[in-house]
Amino acid sequence: MELRHLRYFVAVAERLSFTVAAADLGVAQPPLSQQIRDLEADIGTRLFERTTRRVSLTPAGEDFLIRAKAILHNVQDAAERAQAIGCGSVGVLNVGLTGSMLAGPLGRLIYNFQASFTGVDIQIHEMSPDKQIAALKSGQTDISFLRTPPQDPGLVSELAWKEGINVVLPRGHRIRTDSIGLSQLKDERFVFLRLRDSLFAKHILQCCVSSGFYPKISQQAVEAASLTSLVAAGFGVALIPEFVSNLAHAKVSYRRVISSTLSADVHALYHLRSGPIAHHFLAKMRSDAGDLVEQLRLG
Known part of the structure; x- marks a missing residue:
């Protein structure tokens, strides 16, 4: 039994006429009749009652x-x-x-994508940067968003959006200007992203060294959002991505850091062999991310 047998049978059964069914199917009537006989023989019972005047379904045919x-x-x-x-x-x-990525344009980007691709289910996996790479390579994830992505020949890195760096200061700190140079923080204690699993944290550290000082680190945390709470608790100052500052805290203030080398630019990391859904998402990122960043900066 093949699918064509079922299609032929349904055509005859709905029209109760071999002649009309053959015309609608675009086949000659004798081959159609033979296909129905073959189907009945395969099943082992009659599906139609045939007379010279009419065709009807048997109970088995119905x-x-x-x-x-x-x-x-x-x-x-x-x-x-x-x-x-x-x-x-x-x-x-x-x-x-x-x-912390969701404090920037990524949350809205995901929302906009799902509005355009209603048949796609986006699953978010929060994890540390080192685990993101492992998940991407194992196929657990399709795209990762990272600051300071690793150089890996098996993965493609693409700039998703540019993002600056702010310093988080305790309320009442001596620095009052809206923006500061990195070297002005050389005497401060710092709370830092955990160095062992964050290339972004190592990037910040190297920028401090290039500015003439090695930061005195009092605490380390996995998430950039946690650094603000540590600053509020009195552990020091912190350097965080620009949009994480949107998660405001009453006991801290934020200042823009001016640096030619320090940035929190976000990159999309994915496989060359990524499927069409991933490439649709990347296309949406390329078209929307710039406008979403501007909207965030305008408040």
């Missing part, structure tokens, strides 16, 4: 019609879903990130 139409409907659904998955309009996109 039941078979219901099930044949369901099978053909499921086959069509399966074909349409496979086509949708193949073109990237249906499926799942797994995104790796640190929670």
Whole structure:
């Protein structure tokens, strides 16, 4: 039994005429009649009652019609879903990130993408930068968003958006200007992102060294958002990505850091072999991220 047998059977059963069904199917009537006889022989029972005047369904034919139409409907659904998955309009996109990324444009970017691709389910995976790389390589995630991404020949790194650095100061700190140079912080105690698993933290450290001082680190944390709470508790000052400052805290203030080398630019990291959903998301990122960044800066 093949799908064409079911299609031929349904055509005859719905029209109760071999002549009309053959015309609608675009086939000659004798081959159509033979296909129905072959189907009945394969099943082992008659599906139609035939006379010189009329064609009708047997009880077995009536039941078979219901099930044949369901099978053909499921086959069509399966074909349409496979086509949708193949073109990237249906499926799942797994995104790796640190929670602080959502303080910037990424949250809105994900929302806008899902509004355009309603058949795609985006799963967010919060994890430290080192675990993001492992998840990406193992296929657990499709795209990761990182500051200071590693150089890896198996992965593609693309600038998602540019982001500056702010310093978090305790309320009442001696620095009052809206922006400061990095070297002005040389005498401060720092709270830092954890150096062992953050290339971004190492980037900040190296920029401090290039500015003429090695930061005195009192505490380290996994998330940039946690640094603000540590500053508020009196552990020192912190250097954080620009948009993390949107998570305001009553006991701290923020100042822009002026530096030619220090930045918190965000990169999208993905495989060259990434599927169509990932590439649709990347296209949305390229078209929307700049405007979303400007909206955040304008408040």
